[in-house]
Amino acid sequence: MGLPSLALFLLILCFPAFSMQQDAPIYLQCMRNTTSLSSSTFASNLNTALRNFTTLSSQGSKYGTAAGNSGLYAVFQCRGDLSAQSCGQCVQNVTARLPQECPNSVGARIRFDACFLRYDNQSFFSLDTTYVMGYCNTANTSDVVTLSTIADLMESVTSEAPKQDGYWASAREIGVYAAAQCLGYLSQSECSQCLSSYSYRVACDSKLGGQVHLASCDYRFETYNFMESTPPEAAAPAPSLLAPVAAPRPPSLVAPQSPAGSKTLITAVSASVGFVVVVGVLLCAILVWRRRCKTGKEKGAKPVDKTASWSRQLLQKKAELFSLEELEEATGHFHPTNKLGEGGFGIVYKGTLKNGEQVAIKKLSIGSQQGKQEFLNEVNLITSVQHKNLVRLLGCCVEGLERMLVYEYLLNKSLDFFLARGNRILNWSTRYGIVVGMAKGLAYLHEESHTQIIHRDIKPSNILLDDQLNPVIADFGLARLVKDDATHVNTGVAGTIGYLAPEYALNGVLSEKVDVFSFGLVTLEVITGKQNVHSRLLTWVWEKYRDEKVLELVDEKLGNAFAPEQVIRVVHVALLCTQENPKQRPTMSRVILWLSGMSAILEIPIRPTFLVYNDSTASAGDSIHQSTSTSSTCSQSTNAFGGEVPWISGGVLSMSEIIDPR
Numbered sequence: 214m215g216l217p218s219l220a221l222f223l224l225i226l227c228f229p230a231f232s233m234q235q236d237a238p239i240y241l242q243c244m245r246n247t248t249s250l251s252s253s254t255f256a257s258n259l260n261t262a263l264r265n266f267t268t269l270s271s272q273g274s275k276y277g278t279a280a281g282n283s284g285l286y287a288v289f290q291c292r293g294d295l296s297a298q299s300c301g302q303c304v305q306n307v308t309a310r311l312p313q314e315c316p317n318s319v320g321a322r323i324r325f326d327a328c329f330l331r332y333d334n335q336s337f338f339s340l341d342t343t344y345v346m347g348y349c350n351t352a353n354t355s356d357v358v359t360l361s362t363i364a365d366l367m368e369s370v371t372s373e374a375p376k377q378d379g380y381w382a383s384a385r386e387i388g389v390y391a392a393a394q395c396l397g398y399l400s401q402s403e404c405s406q407c408l409s410s411y412s413y414r415v416a417c418d419s420k421l422g423g424q425v426h427l428a429s430c431d432y433r434f435e436t437y438n439f440m441e442s443t444p445p446e447a448a449a450p451a452p453s454l455l456a457p458v459a460a461p462r463p464p465s466l467v468a469p470q471s472p473a474g475s476k477t478l479i480t481a482v483s484a485s486v487g488f489v490v491v492v493g494v495l496l497c498a499i500l501v502w503r504r505r506c507k508t509g510k511e512k513g514a515k516p517v518d519k520t521a522s523w524s525r526q527l528l529q530k531k532a533e534l535f536s537l538e539e540l541e542e543a544t545g546h547f548h549p550t551n552k553l554g555e556g557g558f559g560i561v562y563k564g565t566l567k568n569g570e571q572v573a574i575k576k577l578s579i580g581s582q583q584g585k586q587e588f589l590n591e592v593n594l595i596t597s598v599q600h601k602n603l604v605r606l607l608g609c610c611v612e613g614l615e616r617m618l619v620y621e622y623l624l625n626k627s628l629d630f631f632l633a634r635g636n637r638i639l640n641w642s643t644r645y646g647i648v649v650g651m652a653k654g655l656a657y658l659h660e661e662s663h664t665q666i667i668h669r670d671i672k673p674s675n676i677l678l679d680d681q682l683n684p685v686i687a688d689f690g691l692a693r694l695v696k697d698d699a700t701h702v703n704t705g706v707a708g709t710i711g712y713l714a715p716e717y718a719l720n721g722v723l724s725e726k727v728d729v730f731s732f733g734l735v736t737l738e739v740i741t742g743k744q745n746v747h748s749r750l751l752t753w754v755w756e757k758y759r760d761e762k763v764l765e766l767v768d769e770k771l772g773n774a775f776a777p778e779q780v781i782r783v784v785h786v787a788l789l790c791t792q793e794n795p796k797q798r799p800t801m802s803r804v805i806l807w808l809s810g811m812s813a814i815l816e817i818p819i820r821p822t823f824l825v826y827n828d829s830t831a832s833a834g835d836s837i838h839q840s841t842s843t844s845s846t847c848s849q850s851t852n853a854f855g856g857e858v859p860w861i862s863g864g865v866l867s868m869s870e871i872i873d874p875r
Contacts, residue, residue, distance in 0.1 A: 238310075240346040240426065244320035244333070255319060258285045259332060263308040266330070271301035275379060276397040280338070287332035290396055293381025294440040295327055303328035324426060326439075329396075340403040341428035342410040344806075350422030350435070359389065360419065363434055364663060366391035367413055371432060375404035380430075383444035390444060393432035408432065414660045415802040533608030535619055540564060540574055540610055547576060553626065554674065563622060571622040572607060575688075576615075592618070598662050602654030604677060604687040620687070624680050627687075629673035632738055641775035643682050644739050644768075648783060649808050650684035651676060655732060656801035658686075659725040667723060671731035672712045673738060712745065715793055726795035729804075733790025740783060742768030751791060751821055758788060758818070783808065788818035 262279035266289045269277045275291040289307070291300035307323055307330045315321040322331035324346070331337065354360065366384050370393040373382035380395035395404035407430035417423030424433035433439065543564030544551050553561045559577040566572060595606035595618075610617040625631075628647065631639055639647070651671075658666040668675075670688060677685040714730035716722040734745050737754050744750070757766050763784050767775055786807050792798050797816070799807070807814050 239324040239326060239348070239424075241314055241323045242321060242345075243315035243318040244322075246317045247319055255285055255334060259287070260312070262287045262332070263311070267301070267305050267308050270304035270328075271297070273297040273300075275300050278338070278398060279332075280336070284334045285332065286334070286336050286338065287330070288338075288396060288398065289328060289330040290394075291328040292326075292392070292440070293377075293379045293394055294383060294392070294442050294444070296441060299327060299441060304330070324431075337428075338398045340399060340407060342407050342430075343428040344411060345426045345428055347416040347425045348423060349417035349420045352421040353419050354421050355419065358387070359421070359436075361663065362387050362389045363391070363413075364661075367393075367432065367434060371408040372405075374408060374430075375401045380404050383440060385438070385444045388436055389434060390436070390438050390440065391432070391434040392440060392444065393430070395430040399429055404430065412656065412661050412802060415806065418660070533619070535608050535610045535617070537610055537612040537615055537617075539566070540617060540619070542567075543572065544574060564619075573620040573622045575618040575620065577617065597664075598657065598666065600654055600657045600661075602650045602684055602686060603657065604685050623677040623685060625678035625682060627674050628676040628678060628684065628735070628739070631678070632673055632742065632744055638770045639682065639739075641771055641779075645776075645779055645783070647676070647678075647682070647684045647739055648736050649805070651686065651732060651735065652801050652804045652808060654684070654686040655728050656805055659728065659801050665725065667725055668728050668731075669717075669723070670712075671728055671735060673735055673744075676735065714795065716795055722795075724795060725800070726798045729790045729798045729801060730795075732801070732804075733787040733798075736783060736787040736790070737766075740768070740780065740787070741766050742770060754784065755788065755821060758784060759820075782810070782814065785814055785818070788821065789814070789816055791821045792818060793821060 258279075262285060265279065266277055266287070270289065270291065275293065275295065277289055279285060279287040289304055291303060295303070303325055307325060307328060311321055311323055311330060311332075314323070320333040320335070322345075323329070366386055366389055369384050370382040370391045373384075374380050374393040374395060376382075380397060380399065381392070382394075383390070383392040385391070393408055395407055399407065407427060411425060411427055413423060413425055413432065413434065416425055422433075422435040422437075425431060438444075541547065543566050544562045547560075547562055551562045551564065553563050553573060555561070559575060562574045562576060564572050564574045592606065592609055595604065604623075605621045606618060607621060608619045610619070631637060655668070655671070658668060668686065671686070675686065675688045677687045679685055712731040712734050714727045717727045717730075734751065737750055738745055741750065741754070743753075754766055757763055763781050764777055766784060767780055786799075786804055790798055790804065797819075799816075
């Protein structure tokens with residue numbers, strides 16, 4: 214058999230399998246059965262709507278709705294890349310099949326690869342981020358380039374889809390294809406909210422392909438083209454803020470050359486390259502000579518101030534560079550009345566720029582342990598992440614010994630302000646939103662940003678609240694970048710007493726589970742309205758959970774104005790987050806699933822470990838930044854609510870002796 218015949222034969226063999234796959238729905242749900250549907254007006258109107266959908270799709274429409282007839286609500290939508298013929302065929306298949314599959318249902322939805330249809334006797338034309346179905350390729354990959362490409366493409370299509378007609382966006386890059394789409398009845402902001410509500414990493418992390426279907430939107434990525442047409446190439450991603458970008462190689466010359474032609478080409482290229490190199494060296498020499506002359510005239514030939522090079526680095530990070538004079542004017546020369554707070558690395562002031570914009574200025578103290586590298590690290594981190602639950606960096610100042618960061622100003626200050634003073638009562642829905650928002654921000658840092666980021670200092674004073682009381686995670690001064698191939702790192706302990714995970718406080722073992730532990734403690738503070746003084750809050754919560762009196766934990770200021778089921782779920786999740794063994798703590802993406810009710814909580818928490826610091830100079834809320842060792846002992850203490858609990862006591866901790874006995 215010749216090669217063309219063999220190829221044709223294989224194609225014919227593959228085609229039935231492909232057709233079978235296309236004829237099978239991705240998911241089918243029949244909802245709320247009734248015995249009298251066939252003779253009802255609803256059934257008659259449904260049949261009319263299905264016929265109209267078939268006609269519309271065959272005429273080129275990729276989206277249509279029906280509403281108002283005897284309580285009937287229906288919608289169909291085709292994938293944005295389909296031709297009118299393909300869309301019409303899919304809708305025709307769906308409208309013929311759905312009445313047979315769900316003959317007695319007053320609600321149903323069916324998803325094929327090419328189209329979607331839903332009907333109900335109740336209106337559903339609003340945002341619904343309920344998780345419906347997801348599929349993942351069984352093949353895993355640890356290739357950094359592939360995973361980075363998938364992340365870039367998913368970010369691209371999910372951000373572009375809300376801006377496009379039909380809420381459809383697709384892209385390809387280096388053998389990876391991705392697409393995202395929302396249902397047409399959503400607004401642009403609702404589409405964006407839907408696509409950002411559920412990360413593909415939750416279902417299909419490290420997979421070579423996957424698709425996630427929510428009630429109002431869906432997205433997919435594969436290493437093959439699953440679309441009818443070839444999608445456009447994704448825009449080139451911005452250069453990494455954390456590593457130099459190598460220049461692209463020149464394109465290969467693949468045209469055949471004769472030996473003589475090849476020799477001539479090599480000679481010409483060599484001569485051209487040599488000429489360019491010589492000219493480049495001469496230009497560089499001239500520029501260096503002129504700069505030295507200028508520096509010698511202006512500064513008496515003194516060494517150039519290194520802050521100039523820092524400034525150039527910061528400008529490359531797309532952060533605005535403010536002068537010291539600007540920030541002094543904005544803060545009234547850092548007047549005490551403009552002081553917002555003080556942390557381990559310096560003081561935060563409120564400022565007003567010349568354009569009237571209010572900002573928060575973090576003025577690092579002279580001699581602060583946050584050196585040049587840590588300062589640049591914070592700038593790099595914050596400018597490289599964009600999420601509604603993470604603080605936005607506007608710019609910075611580097612002049613002489615002064616180093617400052619300029620953030621967006623949030624009117625409602627921090628969560629700590631509400632918990633400590635209690636001047637304003639946060640209702641239950643606000644508290645629940647704060648917990649979920651914190652989880653989403655941390656999940657982005659741990660699992661969705663290009664490089665995993667561990668905060669290391671999650672506490673109420675680092676949870677800011679915007680004008681809608683949504684949480685915004687601040688202060689990345691302690692954050693460390695973790696390499697993609699590292700599951701944990703040993704590091705000098707830095708954090709806040711009362712919120713440190715046991716393995717980090719005792720052994721300096723750092724992983725994302727350190728943030729999970731701190732999140733659990735802050736969540737309990739939000740629920741109870743009590744601060745984690747001397748780490749005894751966890752003891753009290755555990756005892757109430759053990760005695761099945763969880764609802765007694767709720768802040769008494771709320772009275773009975775809370776959702777009992779949500780309280781029980783949140784406390785359960787918080788206890789799982791504070792387990793002694795970091796492997797028993799969930800990921801933040803899993804926490805989001807549990808909090809949203811999308812997944813049952815199967816794990817049962819065990820009695821947590823409780824840390825107490827007996828050093829007279831240290832108390833809960835103090836920041837520590839050490840890499841020297843101290844000893845620790847185990848003892849028994851009585852908690853503030855009665856009962857003996859095992860404590861781990863000692864001074865301010867950084868157990869390098871445990872890591873390295875030498």
